[in-house]
Amino acid sequence: MADKQIDPALIADHNQNALADMLADYDALGAKLARQNVDIEQLTQKAVDFGVAIPSWGVGTGGTRFARFPGLGEPRNIYEKLADCAVIAQLSQATPTVSLHIPWDRPDDPAELRETAASWGLGIDAMNSNTFQDHDDMPLSFKYGSLSHTDEAVREQAIAHNIDCIEIGQKLGSKALTVWIGDGTNFPGQQSFTRSFERYLEAMKKVYAALPDDWRVFIEHKIYEPAFYSTVIQDWGSNYLAAKELGDKAQCLVDLGHHAPGVNIEMIVARLFQFGKLGGFHFNDSKYGDDDLDAGSINPYQLFLVFNELVDAELSNPSGFNPAYMLDQSHNVTDPIESLISSAVEVQRAYIQALLVDRAKLADYQDTNDVMMANRTLKSAYITDVSPILAMARHRAGGAIDPITTYRATGYRETVGKQRPARKGSGGGIV
Numbered sequence: 001m002a003d004k005q006i007d008p009a010l011i012a013d014h015n016q017n018a019l020a021d022m023l024a025d026y027d028a029l030g031a032k033l034a035r036q037n038v039d040i041e042q043l044t045q046k047a048v049d050f051g052v053a054i055p056s057w058g059v060g061t062g063g064t065r066f067a068r069f070p071g072l073g074e075p076r077n078i079y080e081k082l083a084d085c086a087v088i089a090q091l092s093q094a095t096p097t098v099s100l101h102i103p104w105d106r107p108d109d110p111a112e113l114r115e116t117a118a119s120w121g122l123g124i125d126a127m128n129s130n131t132f133q134d135h136d137d138m139p140l141s142f143k144y145g146s147l148s149h150t151d152e153a154v155r156e157q158a159i160a161h162n163i164d165c166i167e168i169g170q171k172l173g174s175k176a177l178t179v180w181i182g183d184g185t186n187f188p189g190q191q192s193f194t195r196s197f198e199r200y201l202e203a204m205k206k207v208y209a210a211l212p213d214d215w216r217v218f219i220e221h222k223i224y225e226p227a228f229y230s231t232v233i234q235d236w237g238s239n240y241l242a243a244k245e246l247g248d249k250a251q252c253l254v255d256l257g258h259h260a261p262g263v264n265i266e267m268i269v270a271r272l273f274q275f276g277k278l279g280g281f282h283f284n285d286s287k288y289g290d291d292d293l294d295a296g297s298i299n300p301y302q303l304f305l306v307f308n309e310l311v312d313a314e315l316s317n318p319s320g321f322n323p324a325y326m327l328d329q330s331h332n333v334t335d336p337i338e339s340l341i342s343s344a345v346e347v348q349r350a351y352i353q354a355l356l357v358d359r360a361k362l363a364d365y366q367d368t369n370d371v372m373m374a375n376r377t378l379k380s381a382y383i384t385d386v387s388p389i390l391a392m393a394r395h396r397a398g399g400a401i402d403p404i405t406t407y408r409a410t411g412y413r414e415t416v417g418k419q420r421p422a423r424k425g426s427g428g429g430i431v
């Protein structure tokens with residue numbers, strides 16, 4: 001039995017107040033769905049089974065690369081980050097795991113960290129390596145790149161760091177390494193596109209060789225930033241080529257904020273899955289670039305369309321379907337616990353809405369080129385308010401019917417505010 005961060009009696013109290021309305025809404029939705037031959041109970045079970053990992057760095061309020069605005073009770077170490085993640089998990093019942101970033105979360109005693117996480121009912125998701133900044137304990141600088149650096153000694157330092165992340169991850173029970181590099185150039189002519197990619201591949205082969213049999217490595221692409229002219233792994237094309245070159249354990253990770261505005265991300269998802277290379281996601285939302293805003297806050301239709309492809313993929317090839325779902329967000333204008341709860345719920349919502357798509361009808365409309373009805377089929381799933389299903393799933397799993405209101409009532413933020421004095425700082429770091 002896991003320890004609880006929030007008193008279950010307080011959650012039960014709040015749920016009691018919200019229960020009658022929730023049940024009425026659930027029954028009404030159940031009746032409506034039954035008329036479409038959809039069993040609401042099956043959807044509720046899918047919502048109960050759904051999980052998305054919390055990024056450890058998301059519970060801080062570091063925020064932008066321009067400045068830090070420390071929030072009340074900001075976690076100061078990985079244990080405090082896990083405590084906040086446990087609150088999110090308990091209230092939302094949708095975030096069973098935490099994704100760690102090294103060196104930010106380097107544990108002194110991995111076995112103890114694993115136990116602490118488990119005591120709160122949390123598992124450890126993918127390990128994220130970091131060669132986009134210099135480390136105090138490393139002699140060489142990543143200023144001009146890491147895995148693709150011109151200097152072999154820097155590349156070896158970056159390889160060793162990635163292998164270190166795998167080794168820490170093994171002790172924590174993780175099964176995946178996510179590699180995002182900031183390597184690239186700011187000026188035309190600064191580097192050779194071809195030779196940089198060759199050096200990257202050669203280095204990644206060494207990281208790949210260190211992967212345990214049951215691990216995967218997720219390669220994350222990003223169009224630009226911190227490099228503004230060219231980036232070594234800039235899009236899904238380079239990502240796919242790298243993953244293909246490395247082998248079956250290498251797959252592509254899609255961070256929703258890492259594409260040019262207007263790019264059809266859902267189509268990238270379909271292509272990667274079709275060719276066995278869809279590894280996972282960093283869910284977030286954005287208006288302009290890698291804004292790292294809450295999932296579903298700017299373009300919820302895009303999130304739904306991504307899940308529409310995922311549900312389609314799962315139905316077409318269930319045995320080949322195993323993408324890792326993570327959030328990746330970090331900003332500084334909301335309480336991060338509230339934002340992460342909200343994102344988890346929005347990702348879960350998109351999944352349930354996508355399950356509502358009448359796929360047999362859609363395929364018919366597609367085959368007969370009935371464009372209007374094909375589009376309406378998607379839209380009718382998207383405009384269905386599945387909130388009662390999400391609320392019921394939380395309730396049944398021991399979470400909160402209304403997680404953000406319940407969170408506010410716990411006074412958790414005020415309590416940790418007293419226990420964790422604020423840290424001042426100037427740089428935010430590039431996330």
Ligand code: LRH
Nearest residue numbers: 128180220255290328431
């Ligand atoms: C890069 C990124 C990547 C990093 C994280 C902190 O922009 O999305 O996933 O590991 O931010």
Ligand code: MN
Nearest residue numbers: 220255282328
């Ligand atoms: Mn990311």
Ligand code: MN
Nearest residue numbers: 255257290431
């Ligand atoms: Mn990013």
